[in-house]
Amino acid sequence: MVGWAIALHGGAGDIPMDLPDERRIPRETALRHCLDLGVSALKSGRHPLDVTELVVRELENHPDFNAGKGSVLTTQGTVEMEASIMDGKTKRCGAVSGLTTVVNPISVARLVMEKTPHIYLGFDGAQAFARAHGVETVESSHFITPENIARLKQAKEFNRVQLDYTAPTPNLPEVSGDSQIGTVGCVAVDSAGNLASATSTGGYVNKMVGRIGDTPVIGAGTYANHLCAVSATGKGEYIIRATVAREVAALMEYKGLSLTEAAAYAVEQSGPRGCCGLVAVSANGEVAMPYNTTGMFRACATEDGYTEVAIWPKN
Amino acid sequence: MVGWAIALHGGGGDIPLDLPDEKRIPREIALRHCLDLGVSALKSDKHPLDVTELVVRALENHPYFNAGKGSVLTAQGTVEMEASIMDGKTKSCGAVSGLTTVVNPVSLARLVMEKTPHIYLAFNAAEAFAREHGVETGESSYFITPENIARLKQAKELNRVQLDYTVPTPEIPGDSQIGTVGCVAVDRSGNLAAATSTGGYVNKMAGRIGDSPLIGAGTYANHICAVSATGIGEYIIRATLAKEVAALMEYKGLSLTEAAAYAVEQSGPRGTCGLVAVSANGEVAMPFNTNGMFRACATEDGYTEVAIWPKN
Numbered sequence: 001m002v003g004w005a006i007a008l009h010g011g012a013g014d015i016p017m018d019l020p021d022e023r024r025i026p027r028e029t030a031l032r033h034c035l036d037l038g039v040s041a042l043k044s045g046r047h048p049l050d051v052t053e054l055v056v057r058e059l060e061n062h063p064d065f066n067a068g069k070g071s072v073l074t075t076q077g078t079v080e081m082e083a084s085i086m087d088g089k090t091k092r093c094g095a096v097s098g099l100t101t102v103v104n105p106i107s108v109a110r111l112v113m114e115k116t117p118h119i120y121l122g123f124d125g126a127q128a129f130a131r132a133h134g135v136e137t138v139e140s141s142h143f144i145t146p147e148n149i150a151r152l153k154q155a156k157e158f159n160r161v162q163l164d165y166t167a168p169t170p171n172l173p174e175v176s177g178d179s180q181i182g183t184v185g186c187v188a189v190d191s192a193g194n195l196a197s198a199t200s201t202g203g204y205v206n207k208m209v210g211r212i213g214d215t216p217v218i219g220a221g222t223y224a225n226h227l228c229a230v231s232a233t234g235k236g237e238y239i240i241r242a243t244v245a246r247e248v249a250a251l252m253e254y255k256g257l258s259l260t261e262a263a264a265y266a267v268e269q270s271g272p273r274g275c276c277g278l279v280a281v282s283a284n285g286e287v288a289m290p291y292n293t294t295g296m297f298r299a300c301a302t303e304d305g306y307t308e309v310a311i312w313p314k315n
Numbered sequence: 316m317v318g319w320a321i322a323l324h325g326g327g328g329d330i331p332l333d334l335p336d337e338k339r340i341p342r343e344i345a346l347r348h349c350l351d352l353g354v355s356a357l358k359s360d361k362h363p364l365d366v367t368e369l370v371v372r373a374l375e376n377h378p379y380f381n382a383g384k385g386s387v388l389t390a391q392g393t394v395e396m397e398a399s400i401m402d403g404k405t406k407s408c409g410a411v412s413g414l415t416t417v418v419n420p421v422s423l424a425r426l427v428m429e430k431t432p433h434i435y436l437a438f439n440a441a442e443a444f445a446r447e448h449g450v451e452t453g454e455s456s457y458f459i460t461p462e463n464i465a466r467l468k469q470a471k472e473l474n475r476v477q478l479d480y481t482v483p484t485p486e487i488p489g490d491s492q493i494g495t496v497g498c499v500a501v502d503r504s505g506n507l508a509a510a511t512s513t514g515g516y517v518n519k520m521a522g523r524i525g526d527s528p529l530i531g532a533g534t535y536a537n538h539i540c541a542v543s544a545t546g547i548g549e550y551i552i553r554a555t556l557a558k559e560v561a562a563l564m565e566y567k568g569l570s571l572t573e574a575a576a577y578a579v580e581q582s583g584p585r586g587t588c589g590l591v592a593v594s595a596n597g598e599v600a601m602p603f604n605t606n607g608m609f610r611a612c613a614t615e616d617g618y619t620e621v622a623i624w625p626k627n
Contacts (some may be wrong), residue, residue: 051472053369054365091457091553091554092553093552093553095524097437098437098438098482116520116523117549118519118523118525118548118549119524119548119549119553120518120523120524120525121520121522121523121524122438122522122524123413123437123438123439123518123522124438124439124521124522125521125522125523126522128522129520129522135324156350207433207441207600208431208433208436208440208444209439210436210437210439210441210443210444211431211433211435211436211439211440212410212412212436212437212621213433213435214435217435217529217530217531218529218531218532218552218553218555219529219531219532219552219555219558220530220531223555236433236434237432240408240434240435240530240531241406241407241408241434241530242406242533243530243555243558246531246555246558246562249563250559250562250566251556251566253564254563254566254567255567285556289327293320294337297594300463
C-alpha cells in the first residue's frame, strides 16, 4: 500500500506573469476547488477513474478553462470539444472528438469505453451516441463565452492559429491579460496503486473545423498503465508527434527513469520551449508537473498532506 | 549508407489455411505488384514518404483489401475511411478519419500534413478540405463491393462487430480475407516513413475511429524505425503498438526483430494484431499473432517475400 496522489491542470501556455488579479484569482480558486473535490473522492476510496472523471467534469464546467463551457472557438465560431480517459490497470480507454452540444465530453468518453466495443467515436456519430444515452446536452451558446469570441477575433486579425495563451497586444486593450486558458486534465492513483488519466479540451483558437488535436489521442494527450498516469497540455501537433503521455511511461518502464526524470525528459524532448506541459502520478504515489511554457495552471496533493496550487515556476 | 528496405501488408486476421485459389491468387498478385511498385520507387531514389504513399494508394485502389475501394461497411451500410502517414526524420505526420468519397485517403492524410498547420482532420471537414484541394472523389458505389455487402449482412445476422477476417460460414464460403493496408520504407540514407489506411471494422458504429489514423498506435516513424500495424484496433490503441516498437528499440536496446515480436506478443491475446516494420539499418520485421497476415517485403540485397501464413 502506498499513498494516494492527484494532480490536475487547467492548461499550459504563455501565461503572462502580470496576469491581473481579476483573471488570476478565479482560476486559482477553481484549481483549489477541483483539487479538494478530487482529494475528498480519493479519501472516500473512490476509484481513480471516477476521481479523474469528476475532477475533469468540474474543470469542464468552469468557464475560464478551455474545455466544455469556455472552450475556444473554431474558425467558424463554433465549439468542437474532445476528450479521453484511460484506466491504467486494464488499459481500457475511451475518447471522443467533435462534440458540439454535450456539457461534459469526458463523461461521453467514459461511456464509449464502458458501453461500446470501441474506444473512439467522433463527430456526428459521437453526438448521436451521446443522445442515445441521454447525456446532458445544451445549446451551443452555453459553451461560448465573450472572452473566446474576443480571442477568435484577435486570432483572425493576426491570421494565425494560436494556442489560447497569448500575450496581450496594445491594439486590443479589451482583451488585455487575455488567453490564460488551455486544455484541462487530471491524473490520480489510489492507495492500491490503481491509476487513471483524463483530459478534455476545446482545442486551438481559430482551428480548422474538424481538426483533432492530442487530447483524444491515446498515447499523446492521455495515457495510463500500471506504472503511471499522464495528461498533457500545449500545442497538440507537438504532443502527437512526440507521443508525450506514452513517452513518460516508456522512459520509466524501459529506461528505468523515475517519474520526475521521465516526465521532465519527455517535456524537454517534445519540441521547442513553449510547446507543452503535463501532470503525472506514479503507482508509488509520486507527482510530477513539468512544463516548458511560461506557466501552467496546476494543482496537486499527496496523502502525506502536501498540496500545491500554482501557475508559474516556483522560485 | 545502408541498403533500402520496404515492407507492406494487406491486413492480419483469421485467414483460413484453405482459402480458395480464386480468393488467394488475386491477393498474392496484388501484393507482388505493390511490392514491385515500391521497390522501383526506392531504386529511383524516391523519398520513403513518396514510396509509402504510392504503395498504399495502390493497395487502396485494389478492391480486395479493406481500404479505399473495398472498404468494409459501417452498421449503416456506408464506408468511413481513415489513414495516416508519418515521416521519421521530421516526425511530421498527417491523419484523416470519416472519409466517405475520397478515393485515396492516404493522400489526403499527406495533404493535411503538408498544407495545414494541423495533423488530423476528420469527417465533414476532411471531406470539405479534400474538395478544396481538388482531390479525386467517387460515389459510394465506387467503394462498396458485393463481398462487403455480404460481410455486413453476415455480421448483422451474427449481431456482432467482427474483424473482417472471419472463418466462413456455409452461407458465405471463403469470405473475409481482408484488412487494413500499410507500408513502411527506408532509403539508403536511413530516411524512414510509414503509412496506413483502412475502412475499419465490419458493422462498426458510425463515427468509430480505430488505430489506423492514430499516430503511435497504427502508424509511427522516427529516426530508428517505421511501423504500420493491422488487426483489432482497440488492442492496438491500448498498446500504442507502433510507438512501442520504437520505444523498445530506443530505450531497451532491442533489435527491430525483437522489439516488433515483443510488441505484438504483449499487445493482447492471440488473434489480435500484426505489423510491418523497417529499421534505419535496412532490416525488416513482419510479426503477427493472427492466423495469417497478407504481406510482402524486399531489401536491397535482393531478398523478396510475398506471404500470407507463417513460414514453416
